[in-house]
Amino acid sequence: MDIIVALKQVPDVGAGIAINDEGTDLARDRLGFVTNPFDEWALEEALLLKDMTDGWVTVVSLDDPGIDHALYRALALGADHAVKLVGTGPAWIDSHRRAGIMASWIREQLYDLILSGVQAPDDLDGQLPALLAAGLGHPFASVVVAVEVTETGLIATQEFGGGRVGRIELALPAVLGIQGSLRDPRYVSDMRIRLASMGGGIEEVRSDGETGVPTAGSGLSVRRVFTPEASRRAVMLPASPHEAADAILGLLRERGLIA
Template sequence: MNIIVCVKHVPDTAEAEVTIDESGKDIKKDRLPFDINEWDNYALEEALLIKEKYGGKVTAITVGPKEAEETLRKCLAKGADEAVRLYDETFKGSDGYVTAKILHSFIKNLQYDLILTGVQAADDEYAQVGVTLAEMLGIQHVSMVKKVEILEGAVRVNRELEGGLEETVEVKLPAVLTIQTGINEPRYVSIAGIRRASKKEIKVVGLDQLGLRSDEVGEQASPTIINRLFMPEVEKKVEILAGSPGEVSTQLLNILKEKGVLSL
């Protein structure tokens, strides 16, 4: 089974102090660590598990600059067979729709049974690329996937719904699945895997090779444009009441009266 996994190289902001850059449309990334997008990491692991059970090949593809090869090397170290980076300077500013268009221009010429993406990317949270890619390829898709079962010429999956519910869906192959976190336990990268990955070639494909024009990519071709990025204003504050239980009770009672909660 030939599986394509679309991955993204994203900044890790979990423990970082995020600040807005001079453009007002992005965050400052020069001092942030980067890694594979969390959702894509689960998608990669699911692809590797399927390959180990049924055989085949896993190809990791990303849209991004030279630095994104760090994530592709990680995919290779974990067990991906091939890695491809799609990039041109004109790709900058591409939204989810245009990113899907770039991926489609390359993937449409490949032989594949299954395409896996993460549900969303941690940096923009568009959750658009996987489903848009499926529409462009003219194949079925299932989003928010929590379980995958390979059948003869089809795939049966559980997808997450609201309220903790799941539904079971069966679709014919080829198909696109957007993978939710928690579907598996992503493996760690081994030293041997890192050594193997360092020797593998990462194919780089540019604008002309993809058959795209510069006016078809980037911000100018994107339906979604970021006008301004800002930190939300603090509208509420926390007041800590101090003193003995009796004093705190009195203070709380007075506050509730001032706010109109109590009319005593």
């Protein structure tokens, strides 16, 4: 099975939020970037399917900050080919434009399946997988937590609210938004990533010009971004497990939840 995995870098807000001077976006020049965590699950699912079907995995991305490391890492993990679509202009690209640029490259490829993370922390104008599928005209599913290969296609398990799940069989090519995989994303050492980078191996493709596919934007204009007002904070109990346990039992007793 030939699988394309769409990867994306997102601002790392783990250490704190920084907003630009205009108040309309994160201060992306002041933040580090990491691979969208859901894309890591998508890559893991792709590598599992590759093992199962003797397949081929291509990772593709736009020219996001820090993407070279992410692509080399994917190669070190077992991806067969890495493609970077360059010439896409500004650093931040909304999901609609991203899907349009990717779709115009994907259309020229041979593939059975496209995987991507079900969502990203900053996809204000919707999630990439369904946008890609709608643009390419393929069957699709979001929030996929398991994939089984069948004779004619694959069965995806979709998770819904209320603990409901459903299985659907999709004809190929199809697009799946991956929420989780049965295995944690695998680990690879820095040494192996360095080795992968020394081999080169990222194919750069200019995404403007020759394909000429119009890539309409999201049609959204951001007036301002802001951090939500801090809601009530918990009363902190001791950090010692034994003292915390005593305090918690006290709270449960007060409420008559334990004798």
